[in-house]
Amino acid sequence: MADEPVVLGVDVGGTKVAVAAVNGATASDLVQRPTPVSSTSELLNGIEATVREAITATGDPAAIGVGVPSQIDYGRGTVETSVNIPLTGVPLRDELGKRFGVPVFVDNDANCAALAEAQLVDDPPATHLVMLTLGTGVGGGVVIDGKIFRGADGLGAELGHFPIEAEGPLCPGNCPNRGCVEALCSGTALERDATEHAKDLPRTRLGNVYGEKGTVSGPDVVSAAEDGDTDALLLFERFGRYLGVAISGYVNVFQPHIFVIGGGLSRASGLFLERAIAEAESRALPALWKRVDVHLARGGADAGVIGAGLLAAQEIGRDTQRSAATTSTEGRA
Amino acid sequence: MADEPVVLGVDVGGTKVAVAAVNGATASDLVQRPTPVSSTSELLNGIEATVREAITATGDPAAIGVGVPSQIDYGRGTVETSVNIPLTGVPLRDELGKRFGVPVFVDNDANCAALAEAQLVDDPPATHLVMLTLGTGVGGGVVIDGKIFRGADGLGAELGHFPIEAEGPLCPGNCPNRGCVEALCSGTALERDATEHAKDLPRTRLGNVYGEKGTVSGPDVVSAAEDGDTDALLLFERFGRYLGVAISGYVNVFQPHIFVIGGGLSRASGLFLERAIAEAESRALPALWKRVDVHLARGGADAGVIGAGLLAAQEIGRDTQRSAATTSTEGRA
Numbered sequence: 120m121a122d123e124p125v126v127l128g129v130d131v132g133g134t135k136v137a138v139a140a141v142n143g144a145t146a147s148d149l150v151q152r153p154t155p156v157s158s159t160s161e162l163l164n165g166i167e168a169t170v171r172e173a174i175t176a177t178g179d180p181a182a183i184g185v186g187v188p189s190q191i192d193y194g195r196g197t198v199e200t201s202v203n204i205p206l207t208g209v210p211l212r213d214e215l216g217k218r219f220g221v222p223v224f225v226d227n228d229a230n231c232a233a234l235a236e237a238q239l240v241d242d243p244p245a246t247h248l249v250m251l252t253l254g255t256g257v258g259g260g261v262v263i264d265g266k267i268f269r270g271a272d273g274l275g276a277e278l279g280h281f282p283i284e285a286e287g288p289l290c291p292g293n294c295p296n297r298g299c300v301e302a303l304c305s306g307t308a309l310e311r312d313a314t315e316h317a318k319d320l321p322r323t324r325l326g327n328v329y330g331e332k333g334t335v336s337g338p339d340v341v342s343a344a345e346d347g348d349t350d351a352l353l354l355f356e357r358f359g360r361y362l363g364v365a366i367s368g369y370v371n372v373f374q375p376h377i378f379v380i381g382g383g384l385s386r387a388s389g390l391f392l393e394r395a396i397a398e399a400e401s402r403a404l405p406a407l408w409k410r411v412d413v414h415l416a417r418g419g420a421d422a423g424v425i426g427a428g429l430l431a432a433q434e435i436g437r438d439t440q441r442s443a444a445t446t447s448t449e450g451r452a
Numbered sequence: 453m454a455d456e457p458v459v460l461g462v463d464v465g466g467t468k469v470a471v472a473a474v475n476g477a478t479a480s481d482l483v484q485r486p487t488p489v490s491s492t493s494e495l496l497n498g499i500e501a502t503v504r505e506a507i508t509a510t511g512d513p514a515a516i517g518v519g520v521p522s523q524i525d526y527g528r529g530t531v532e533t534s535v536n537i538p539l540t541g542v543p544l545r546d547e548l549g550k551r552f553g554v555p556v557f558v559d560n561d562a563n564c565a566a567l568a569e570a571q572l573v574d575d576p577p578a579t580h581l582v583m584l585t586l587g588t589g590v591g592g593g594v595v596i597d598g599k600i601f602r603g604a605d606g607l608g609a610e611l612g613h614f615p616i617e618a619e620g621p622l623c624p625g626n627c628p629n630r631g632c633v634e635a636l637c638s639g640t641a642l643e644r645d646a647t648e649h650a651k652d653l654p655r656t657r658l659g660n661v662y663g664e665k666g667t668v669s670g671p672d673v674v675s676a677a678e679d680g681d682t683d684a685l686l687l688f689e690r691f692g693r694y695l696g697v698a699i700s701g702y703v704n705v706f707q708p709h710i711f712v713i714g715g716g717l718s719r720a721s722g723l724f725l726e727r728a729i730a731e732a733e734s735r736a737l738p739a740l741w742k743r744v745d746v747h748l749a750r751g752g753a754d755a756g757v758i759g760a761g762l763l764a765a766q767e768i769g770r771d772t773q774r775s776a777a778t779t780s781t782e783g784r785a
Contacts, residue, residue: 275705277705280704295738371629372608406607
């Protein structure tokens with residue numbers, strides 16, 4: 120396999136573009152450059168330049184997988200909507216395919232992360248996995264039979280937008296629902312609830328933060344909770360309870376063997392994960408719960424690159440090889 | 453194809469066993485006999501006898517698909533739990549395989565019904581479909597890429613057990629959740645709510661029913677609502693609203709092109725379906741909602757037989773053939 124052309128993974132984030140050769144769960148020859156966001160053409164040129172830089176080290180690739188923080192019509196390879204980087208409406212697969220002359224595959228970064236997580240469990244790779252990414256919003260990815268599940272047109276697996284509290288708060292994201300997972304278990308929801316709560320409690324720690332800044336941020340709540348502040352702990356108790364409600368639903372529906380919690384908020388998991396798991400355990404169908412392992416994301420900073428590369432490898436039919444190689448010798452981070 | 457061995461579909465219900473030759477969405481040579489439920493061996497003998505009766509008309513089949521009202525470990529072909537007929541723990545696939553000497557495939561009847569519904573849409577058959585069956589409980593089936601989705605071990609797609617009202621009522625089924633779809637949108641939930649409601653309203657229609665019988669049944673509520681009784685109409689308004697909440701979540705997660713409402717309660721759909729669709733439309737992600745068609749189940753009494761036959765045809769690799777034949781000439785009921 121050493122002489123075979125590599126598969127490249129590309130992770131286009133809001134601040135940096137990362138490119139690496141991907142084999143199993145291993146990334147090598149990593150190149151990272153800032154993401155140009157001033158215009159679509161600058162962005163496309165920036166992605167191209169970063170990929171070409173990687174190619175000088177790896178040689179021409181067999182295929183390129185690209186993860187972007189955007190909603191993708193996977194069948195067409197186009198970007199439906201993109202809030203953080205200027206890609207809305209761009210036929211990204213074809214644009215990049217023209218530039219490199221090799222097969223390019225483009226997917227949502229949460230889908231790529233889920234694929235990386237499936238590779239990062241104990242051997243063999245997980246065939247059925249659900250991943251929730253808790254950040255400003257709530258994203259997710261679902262792996263079924265070892266492949267990313269996308270729905271009929273690649274717009275599915277919107278795991279942040281299942282309602283779990285029918286008359287709950289309006290979703291703070293670009294979604295008309297009420298009480299959906301993102302409306303209750305996102306960074307934005309946490310800040311909304313903390314701010315509302317602090318307004319009525321002027322002489323408390325969160326009240327003081329509100330008095331100074333007119334708002335309470337996620338990091339404010341995390342820091343207060345870590346210091347044992349009761350108001351902040353109660354906010355996380357509620358957060359964990361709702362997360363557990365959502366986990367129970369997704370376990371019952373997808374019956375995964377692996378359930379992964381990722382995203383920026385998972386760094387504060389000590390404040391809510393135990394509560395979430397207890398809630399999910401009390402609610403999920405027992406036969407399904409006993410078959411699932413819930414854990415934090417294992418992928419590091421290069422999980423997005425790895426997932427994008429795995430996607431491309433699967434699409435060109437290299438994943439059987441890859442799984443075999445991974446199982447025997449390498450690929451565990 | 454006329455000389456090829458047929459594929460048989462078998463629908464084992466609580467009251468009758470139905471067997472027919474299945475080709476596309478068409479069932480022929482139907483045989484129906486009462487379901488013996490006195491013991492497992494009587495039941496297995498009864499299924500065998502009914503299938504043999506069909507075989508005298510059709511000749512030896514290429515494969516047999518069997519739908520049962522039970523929870524199935526599809527990979528092993530065994531029955532995990534079975535409430536209405538005595539099959540719990542039975543290795544049904546192997547038991548029937550031994551008796552007939554041809555490949556046998558066993559699945560949950562709701563999964564089989566979903567597969568039949570995918571075949572019953574306008575050409576071509578639906579690749580991505582979600583079906584909710586509203587009866588005593590709430591079941592469901594999911595078709596992804598034209599195949600039944602089952603989760604890692606065949607225990608998934610428990611669509612009745614996603615919580616949509618976190619602190620709602622306890623599930624009346626064999627499920628520890630609160631506020632799940634079955635706890636709000638099942639016949640049992642409707643009877644529970646109607647009875648509770650009627651207790652406090654002695655001089656109303658539902659109150660009179662309660663006074664006479666000590667309970668209010670589903671048919672009592674349906675009949676009162678059809679006569680314009682306000683209390684009954686309000687119960688269905690709530691039922692429809694919750695159903696819409698659930699539909700919005702499943703559209704966001706599975707992104708199907710077809711959403712089917714079936715089950716015994718769907719016969720009263722005039723009382724809740726319009727409300728449910730309006731609620732779902734106001735909540736689902738617009739890009740996904742505009743790509744889905746929500747309709748009542750189209751399969752008739754033979755849908756279970758057809759779905760079971762389609763499953764067997766798929767498993768022996770005959771579904772490409774079948775879809776082609778169906779598209780060109782036949783197979784629409």
